[in-house]
Amino acid sequence: MAITVVGSVAYDSIETPAGRKERCLGGAATHFALAASFFTDVRVIAVVGEDFGPEQEAVFKARNIDIRGIERAPGKSFFWEGSYLENLNEAKTHATELNVFAAFEPKIPDVYRDSDFLFLANIDPVLQKRVREAMPDVKLVAGDTMNYWIKDHRPALLDMLKGLDVLVINDTEVRMLAGNNNLLQASRIVQKFGPHTLIVKHGEYGATAFFNDKSFAPNGTNAQGEPTPFRAPALPLEEVVDPTGAGDSFAGGFFGYLASQGEMTPAVFRRAMFYGSVMGSFACERFGTERLQQATRKEIDDRFALFRELTHLD
């Protein structure tokens, strides 16, 4: 089943302990789409400027990603500059230039309308909500957000969350959004805002999914009748070259695998979490999208097997 993703397609200038790269192709929708493309058909809605040319198009086309929903606008593409010199788990933003994104009005190509899966990558929650409402027939909607929207655009964010089935978010953000430092309690609070399933990303420690009684793929339950969470690991890597896009790649692997399967069972959900971790780990191995562009399905499945070995008792 096909996924439509809306989000940023951008250029990133990144500095990490491994070096510095100027104007890599990036953006949440880009990382998500590349990761998901190994599993299913992916369609992108975004806006780019005149600096997005055949070379960037080719990155998407090489992975059979439909970019008919990427609008070209006069001006420059979204640009982000950041570094991870002190902490590889948290970017320090040096510059954000919205450029063509400032006036972005998402338009959904008719050919995208039969998508069964919708991913609302991290952009203004007002836009996320608009896309969600324009595609009322999708079977499953997941989304991401970030500290900026949580802090300064809370009403719009809460409004958007009502339309989500699955929220993918990181440790710090879920605590900030809930106003509670306990991960379990924070997750329960955020689930009340809308999403029945919450996936909390822990960076180098993996990710945990929290379910409630509306989740389509809950685990067993504890004595209080609450479903058991599920935790996927991350791989201890020899060198984290660039963590930019690792979270979006996680989301792409997770949602891509889910969309590729006929049914939503707990087993499918668990495998999707593992594939998310696999794609997130690849993303960190090179700057920008380089590693995801080069990955093969065999490498992905080999790493999946490694993740099983890393965590399974037998």
Add this chain to the structure above:
Amino acid sequence: MAITVVGSVAYDSIETPAGRKERCLGGAATHFALAASFFTDVRVIAVVGEDFGPEQEAVFKARNIDIRGIERAPGKSFFWEGSYLENLNEAKTHATELNVFAAFEPKIPDVYRDSDFLFLANIDPVLQKRVREAMPDVKLVAGDTMNYWIKDHRPALLDMLKGLDVLVINDTEVRMLAGNNNLLQASRIVQKFGPHTLIVKHGEYGATAFFNDKSFAPNGTNAQGEPTPFRAPALPLEEVVDPTGAGDSFAGGFFGYLASQGEMTPAVFRRAMFYGSVMGSFACERFGTERLQQATRKEIDDRFALFRELTHLD
């Protein structure tokens, strides 16, 4: 097979977001011994003061822990005061009073000498080394340390590490000890100091074991011939009441299960890691040793099953 553990038996005054408790029974050897006692015979070497009476003895005796190696000395027992108000993963120390520990000279009772397993809990590495040398015939030696010894007693610590098979250490400490921020690289450096197996504790994210070609229970290997690490989860808890002793309880569960098994296979090692995580998670649920005192083997095995469900694909 029996374990001898040397380390502190102490009193802790602890403040956490859940409240404050004065002078709980604590100390690394106490938490370790209680956790390990659910799996095998445990013998403690420590020193206590005149403030250690029948009530404290009873805590050990209720779990059949041999305390003939706990020496009574004039004066007061080791005392620690700390809080976790800002960060539940890291204690802030307000007071450390060595008291009787200042002049501690570990003596090994003859009845302990047939122990096959030795655990050197966190104390002065000079004392750890002395006990290790006094028990040359043990089959497996594991130990712990902390930032204080890493920073200010490095030569003695490096000397002690030569005698360890397994080092149990936390994230921050392994990076500090290795002088390298990458977990995989840091582990490899520390393994060269002596221990063939390294268990790095990640607090609420579990623990990862790193092996080398001398490890008794390595996993499969990657393309470079390096053994795959193994990661045990931690449980997302409703409320972390008091993390004091969680790491020692992890070590006790891990080493206790290992000692209870006839052979060291990868499967036994993996299960031991899970039992470590189980005991660590119980330890956090009440102040001091309260939860470990009340635990039952059935609760422990139920939680083991929950940890499997939390992380396993099928």
